[in-house]
Amino acid sequence: MSIPAGLKYSKDHEWVRIEGDTATFGISDHAQEALGDIVFVELPEVGRAITAGDAYAVVESVKAVSDVYAPVTGEVIEVNEGLEAEPEKVNTEPYGAGWIVKVKVAADVDTSHLMSDDEYNTFLEE
């Protein structure tokens, strides 16, 4: 189970990487493993304002449809269009080519409800 350092994680198994005013969202290795083979990703519109906790995307595996929840608040500035042709990247590279959206965030964006890699690891073990 891969849990890279430097990212923050939600209890819904999303990750966020914050660089300046840009946050990149995806789902964790644990989440993709639990979902199984992803065959479809429904992406939000660029420009959509999303609040932490909102369902902003949908991933569909062979058997299940699952909402993906925003770990922080912001506005969608880019979506990973590569997932339309290769949704399996969410399985194979959940922290890399399987990213879902990039979001513009405020300088004081609230991440107090999120976990560090160590905390997320502990959370998964509990």
Added chain:
Amino acid sequence: MAVLLKTPLFDEHVALGGKIVPFAGYELPVQYSDGALKEYTAVREGEAGIFDITHMGQVRVTGVDSLKFLQFVTTNDVAALVDGQVQYSALLNAQGTFIDDITTYKTNDTAYYLCINAANRHKDVAHLQAQATKFDVVVSDESDATTLLALQGAKAQTALQNLVDVDLENIGYYKFAEVQVLGVDGIVSRTGYTGEDGFEIYIPNAIAVDVWKALLNHGAVPIGLAARDMLRTEMGYALYGHEISDGVTPVEAKLMWITKLAKGDFIGKAAVETRKAEGAQKRLLALKLTDRGIPREHYKVFVDGVESGEITSGMHSPLAGGGVALAYVKPEHVTEGQLSVEIRGKLVAAERTTTPFVRSNVRKV
């Protein structure tokens, strides 16, 4: 909820990384460690996939009235069967709706074998035994003693040949033979639920693990419920609880080809004839999305922007390259109007197609 049952292969599934889920009263693997897509691909692209379908039920019918009895309780024409032949058929109630869909195996005029759905087993057996009182037959439920494996895919025959005492080449499509499997009496039929060549193998529970391991040693790949459902949906095969149920007759379900109205009286016949004459309220339709999305069970189908029915089975078909589904719609919409499927509040365009959704590779004879 009753306690979930385990098949004799439960420990094997766990050892192979099977993700166990409750299904039809059993604990069965939805997939193994490689995942459903790889399993699906193995079966479609030339391997042999092995499926534990022990949850299916088996009923033996014996006695001098066996033919007469089965003509009365099943929809298809049992008299058309030769010894060693299998037939897709159904059990209807007096209202003409489905109690179950089944396969009928004919050993000879006084001995038959039925394969029935797990979820319907007790209902089917009670129905058959109640009807049997009017005939000189014995109906025995052999489900608990029998392990059923499906071995499907281009390499199925090669993998299975090592374990049996007959030349499998001589078992044609929808034919079966009583054979020795690892030296023990069993039944092998060239049947399946995937659209690939392959077999279904009925064996006593005592040799289930040995046969399973021997087939794996001969290259078979274990396949879970998720890939099994993908494979059957791509063929457009009906599944009880989805396309067929006690809410529809063969007229709606496009199963008049297994309902032989000319064979003589049978349970449900009069109701089916009435339904056929009056016309059905809905009919099964095969559709393919022309835009992106996955059509899933219970999603609504619209025609010219107005709701017409709903999906019974749907999937993303890797081979068809998009979303495919079976749906019940109003009868006139089987041929007319612009189709769409409502997915999360949006209408996604679709077009009519035919089943199977992808090429079938079953043997023709």
